[in-house]
Every structure is written in structure tokens, then in C-alpha cells.
Amino acid sequence: MNDERRARLERFRQERERQNARILSADHLGIKRFFNLDTSAYHDGALDARTKELLGLVASLVLRCDDCVDYHLIQCVALGLSEEELIEALNVGLIVGGSIVIPHLRHAFDTMDVLLAERAAGSGDPSPGAG
Amino acid sequence: MNDERRARLERFRQERERQNARILSADHLGIKRFFNLDTSAYHDGALDARTKELLGLVASLVLRCDDCVDYHLIQCVALGLSEEELIEALNVGLIVGGSIVIPHLRHAFDTMDVLLAERAAGSGDPSPGAG
Amino acid sequence: MNDERRARLERFRQERERQNARILSADHLGIKRFFNLDTSAYHDGALDARTKELLGLVASLVLRCDDCVDYHLIQCVALGLSEEELIEALNVGLIVGGSIVIPHLRHAFDTMDVLLAERAAGSGDPSPGAG
Amino acid sequence: MNDERRARLERFRQERERQNARILSADHLGIKRFFNLDTSAYHDGALDARTKELLGLVASLVLRCDDCVDYHLIQCVALGLSEEELIEALNVGLIVGGSIVIPHLRHAFDTMDVLLAERAAGSGDPSPGAG
């Protein structure tokens, strides 16, 4: 079962990369520029990247987007955030968004467990940007 | 016009206090406990209160709730966050939530300007908790 | 202040009636039929009108629409639901929808207080249908 | 195909139980208390549990959460609500939420059919609480 969750996350990474490449191949200026803005929004600035990835994580949770939650969890774990910090952020999302968020909280814990195990084992690089 | 925005924020504070007191006067156990959970979610813990208030701010912005944005801006400014930090958080909310967020971004800048002016003038205490 | 809330609700009733009449004057078949479907959805059937208006109330609260909350509260109070029953329904909406719902809960309590006072005083007829 | 839908629902029950246990194992006070509030919100009170589960069902439908719809359908069927009553509640959700709800209505009918067949065959216990 744990293998199933690892396989789900691996498939997400591969599909996301394939699909983003497909979208960018359309060479639509607006879409390309938006993808760049999206990546830049999480770079170190007045707030550091760790804080901004937590912002992206909680925004994704309250908007109830599993793929976006997975993406920001990947970034958060790569930036060194601890399980305790992630759970506190997820709790903020739960309180803001209510019980309708719970299925996505379940999904988030599954993904977090896979990522923290990967990090403990020394694998799990951050993904290239965009959504 | 600036007076108008200051008056709007002052009215929000007073109405929010009156209405929360009315709700709690109903003495409904579930509602009271939820209000307590809501307050606790932003206390210092594995993440500090500043980070958590930023999480609340961005969650409120992407869910497009002006009153919630105002409440978290009040807390953020009371906790010492700078204009630059707030704008970077608002930008994350804009990118996640898109142009539909812009009217709420306009509202947020108005509120932020009032609050930062209040802070510079030495007024503007944090509000007691709950949404 | 209580006068202010009574005036707000009275204005809502008048504007809603004026605006619905304007919309229907356009004589668009799809819109007219949708308005009819909307009215019929809350009539007694396998579930009674009281239960259905509660469903409309909670749906409106979690979708965070103040006007829709006001409309269904008007119907609920006209159908004889008690303050305790309404608060329990609002609590379900709060738990499902989270703290982002709180500003609308504040609005709902204000409207409920006006309507219950009207009912105790013997006024406050149900509105004709449609959203 | 009917087997496929039964298997989907069975998997939902098992995964939900496993994942909720995982979340609660984190022993986060805010999350645990929220889960308790969520369970309590649907207990008999000023409104009975049947009405409250219908409220949860329609709130879940208009917020377009398949897992939440499935959970509340499980509870509704265990509490003895009939197909006619469930369909009337789903219709309220469809009218409030519009055609964007239709894919979730399709999902809900599939789940309802499995649950009503289970009930007719004498199986299908209610699930323990939380989202």
C-alpha cells in the first residue's frame, strides 16, 4: 500500500513534467509568461522561499487541489521543512477551509509521508517550477 | 477619501466585535469550540504566529473574503510584518488565485495602507481572535 | 443599530423584487424556466419545505452568499423554524465550510435576529420565489 | 460494472479509515478537536441526525466533493432515508450549484445505488465520524 502511494507520487511527477512540456510547446506567449510568474512567485525575496512554499501549500489546500498540494509539499520537503511545521500549516488550512478540506488533508498526509521517507533516505529532488 | 477607508476599517472592527459577541451569546457548544480552535490555530508553535498569520492572509485572499483579509492584515501589521513582506504574500495569492482576486487585492492594499499609517502613528492594537 | 439591520433587510427585499422583475422582463426562456425550477425545488415533496429551506440555507452559507442566506432565512422563519434549529443548521455550515464562513455567519445571525423579532411581532411574510 | 462501483466504495471506506487513523496518530490538538467537532455536528439535537446528514450531503454536493458526498450518503442510508428523499435533496444541490454539479450528481447516484442495494441486502453499517 505504501508502494501504491509512492507510485502515485512518481506518476504525478512524470505526468506533470510531460504535460507542462506539452503546454509550453504550444508557444502561447500568455501561458508561457504566466508559468514564469508562477515560478518566480516562490523565489527568495522579502519573504524566504520556505515561507512562500508554505503559503502555496495552504492556498492549495483551502482551494482543494490535490495536485497543487502535492507540488508544494514536494517543494516544502526539499527546502527542509519538518513534519511538525507542515502539519501546523495543514491545520491552518483545515480551520480556514473546514471539513470539506478533510479528503485533501488525507491526501496531503499520504504524500507527506512518502516525501519525508524519501528525504530520510536521501532522495527526492525539488521539481522544476509551474503549478 | 483616506478618511473613508479609515472609517470603513473602524466600522469593521466594531461590527465584528459586536457580531462575534452575539454569536457566542447563543452558547452553542460547537460554535464556541470552533471559535476557540480558530484562535489557537494562529498561536506560536512549530511555526511562529507571523508565518501563520501570513498563511491566514493568503488563504483568505485566494478564497476572496474581504473581511477575512482585513482581519489577518490587522494581525500581520500588529506582529510587525513589513509592507514588502505583505506585498510578497499578496502576490502569491494573486498568482495562485488569478485575476478574479484583483478586486480583493485592491481592498487589501487600502486596508494595509490604513494599518501601516496607524502603526507608524503608534496606534492599531491586534483584535481578539476568531475569523 | 438594530434599525440599521432592519433597514438593510427591508432594502434587500425591495431590491430583490425590483431586480427579479427586471430580469424576468427580458423574457429569456432559459432564465424564466430556471427561476421556476428554483422555486419548485423548495416545495413540499418527498422532503417537506422546512427541510428543503434548511438545505438551501446551509448550501448558501458554505457557498458564502449573504443574499442567498438572507433569502432562505426569510423562508425558514416564515415556515416556523426555531432559533435553536436555525443555529444548529448554521453550525453544520460552519463546520463544513470553516472559518472563511464566519463573516457570513455574522451576517446570518443579524438577519435571523431581525426576522425572529418580526415574527414575534406578527409581521414578516415569506417572499415570492427565485434565488 | 456494478461490481466496479461496489469496489470503489469499499476502497473509499478502507482508505478513509486508514488515512483518518494516520492523521490522528500525529496527535495534533487542533486537528483532533476539529475532527471531534465535525462528528458532533451531525448528532441529534434541535435538528435530528437525519436532517443534519442531509444538510451535510447537500453542502458536499454544492462544494463538489465526491468523497464528502459518499460519506454523507453512507450516513443517510444507514439512518433510513429513502431513495426519493435523497433524490429530492440532490435536486436542491443541483439547482443551487448548477450544471457544474452534474458530474458529482452522477457520482452520487452511483454511490446511492450501491448503498441502497446493500441496505436491501441487510449490510452497510454507518462509518465512524469525521469528514
Add this chain to the structure above:
Amino acid sequence: MNDERRARLERFRQERERQNARILSADHLGIKRFFNLDTSAYHDGALDARTKELLGLVASLVLRCDDCVDYHLIQCVALGLSEEELIEALNVGLIVGGSIVIPHLRHAFDTMDVLLAERAAGSGDPSPGAG
């Protein structure tokens, strides 16, 4: 009352212009670029500006943002769309989004009536871009 609606729309135009200028004065690169992308998205291209403004109008209606609806109605009327065309687009938004959209439909008809009267009288220029 008609004067009231004309005054509301005029205030929206002025406030929107003042607030957008304030936001851009912060000179945040991400925000400025997003505002540019937002403006460009509605320029003539593979689809003409009229079609794209209708897309923006319906997207705004189903996301239930009155200010965004007003903005796109201003553009649509300036681009020559007729009352019949606008109502058909609004009907699509109503069907997709359901009765929760109705309060925003009421707002939209009020705005549309003011704008069509302005156009018939020979006033009412399109606004400069961004949300």
C-alpha cells in the same frame, strides 16, 4: 434609484482606477507583469476581443465576482455587444453556476442597463485594463 445605480458604477470606475494605480505604485515586478498579462489576454488574436470579453464575463459570473462582472460588462458594451447577446451569455453563466449566481445576475442586469443607456446616449468609454 436609476441615479443610484449610475452613481454606483461611476464610483466603481473611479475607485478601481485609484486602487490599481496604488497597487502599481508598489512597483512589484510579479504584480505588474500579472496585470499586463491580464490586459493582453483580452486582445484580438485567434479569438476576437468581443468573444474574449464574453469569456471574461461568464467566468466572472460563475466565480461570483460583482466587480469583475462590471468590468467585463463595461468592455463588452464598449465593443458593441447587444443586450440579447449579453443576456444569452449571462444565461450560460446561470446554468453553469446555478441559483447561487442569481444575486450576481441581478447586479449584472443593473450594470448592463446603465451601460446600454450610456451607449445609447453616446457616452461610456472602455476602461484601461487589469481585472
Add this chain to the structure above:
Amino acid sequence: MNDERRARLERFRQERERQNARILSADHLGIKRFFNLDTSAYHDGALDARTKELLGLVASLVLRCDDCVDYHLIQCVALGLSEEELIEALNVGLIVGGSIVIPHLRHAFDTMDVLLAERAAGSGDPSPGAG
């Protein structure tokens, strides 16, 4: 992998047809009438069907419903819209809805690629109506 996406779309078509038939078999007047209204909303009128299907597509994208996006893409491709036109419409949805829309944009490009390949090969009829 391309086969996988074709199979996904084929399964969507079959399941949608089976499930819509099941819903209509319940013979609930409100639901049946809503399905009819939904179908009619996209017929030629003051706006042509092509424009209206684009409206449905963008509304579905900003509301982040993959099944609805697939349905309207099927109709758009059957009505002869080009890849360039579809991408411009999708870009409007991306800008309005922000990065939270990106996972659904990825899904939409996959579906669009299958449908355009089907059209080039001379297959791919429009689906019968309703959501």
C-alpha cells in the same frame, strides 16, 4: 501513453452516457427539466453555438471541473474550433483562475490533443447534451 489518454476519454464518454441515463430514469421532474435547460443553453441563438461552447469551456476551467472541461472540449472540436482558438480560450481561463487552474489546463491539453487527432482522422461525434 497516448493510448491511455484515448482510453480515458472513451471511458468518460461511456460512463457519462450510462450515468446520465440512470439519473433520468429516476424521472425527477426538476432534474429532467434542468438537464433540458442545460442542453438548450448552448444552442444557436443571439450568440452562436461555437461561442457558447467556448463560454462553457472557460466557465468549466475556472470552476476546475475536468469532466465539464472534457465535455465542452468535445463539443468545441465537433463544432470546428481550431487548436489556436481553444488555446486562447484556455489562456483566458488560466489568467482569470490563476495557477490553481494549471492541473486542469494539463488535463485539457491532453483531451484536446486526443480530440484533434480524432477529428483529423475523421471520427469523434458530438455527445448528446447535459453537463
